[in-house]
């Protein structure tokens with residue numbers, strides 16, 4: 328699976344980046360260096376996937392880059408704004424106004440309609456948003472005939488499409504997605520990944536996605552690979568096969584967790600069904 332980028336000409340700089348990022352959990356005997364000097368930029372107008380074995384620091388990197396967690400040392404930036412320089416209130420506002428999130432759990436409010444869920448972040452911020460933009464998003468995610476339904480009346484894939492539309496509703500600088508297809512069957516997952524890619528390529532948005540699935544990573548323009556808290560590789564125009572091959576090389580480079588082994592097996596089986 329190859330996805331042409333076609334976006335090189337619109338790259339204007341990094342939507343998000345970390346510099347010399349170190350994150351240490353615990354201390355003494357229980358100390359874990361989850362990030363061990365990572366420097367990586369996520370270019371504006373591109374779809375970047377973060378991959379690596381279980382425990383390699385993917386979620387920690389995403390959480391620190393998105394201001395959901397703080398670095399032990401180093402710096403994280405959204406655009407030119409250094410997150411560590413912000414107080415709690417300004418950091419909360421930056422997350423609300425400049426970052427969108429998609430998580431494995433859809434996190435929709437059950438009592439609100441699809442339309443209300445999509446505009447919820449704008450409503451909470453007291454912003455009207457751009458109705459034309461919201462309208463185009465509704466078309467991209469294919470939810471126009473579901474706008475007045477409640478989440479319980481939708482399939483899992485449809486619910487995640489609502490979550491994707493909500494993440495982009497305020498035109499954030501960057502949308503961070505953490506295993507966005509983890510709760511979906513492969514067909515619904517492919518739809519959600521396709522629309523993340525479409526939102527980047529057709530609407531010029533920026534997505535950074537953590538995944539352990541090489542098939543999902545192949546929707547990105549570029550994959551960055553972490554191992555043991557370090558950035559160890561990058562791959563432009565990834566395909567599932569090439570990502571899988573790179574992941575399998577980790578097997579010879581260090582201990583493997585059951586989860587990574589399972590993800591490698593699952594992907595190999597999907598590619599070569601018996």
Ligand SMILES: Nc1ncnc2c1ncn2[C@@H]1O[C@H](COP(=O)(O)OP(=O)(O)OP(=O)(O)O)[C@@H](O)[C@H]1O
Nearest residue numbers: 352353359361380381382383384385386387388539
């Ligand atoms: N709150 C925490 N307290 C202590 N250690 C943590 C904490 N969060 C993560 N870690 C450790 O930091 C390391 C990196 O974890 P992280 O969740 O970022 O990895 P990951 O690559 O996202 O893993 P997975 O693919 O299994 O989700 C792991 O060794 C993990 O056990």
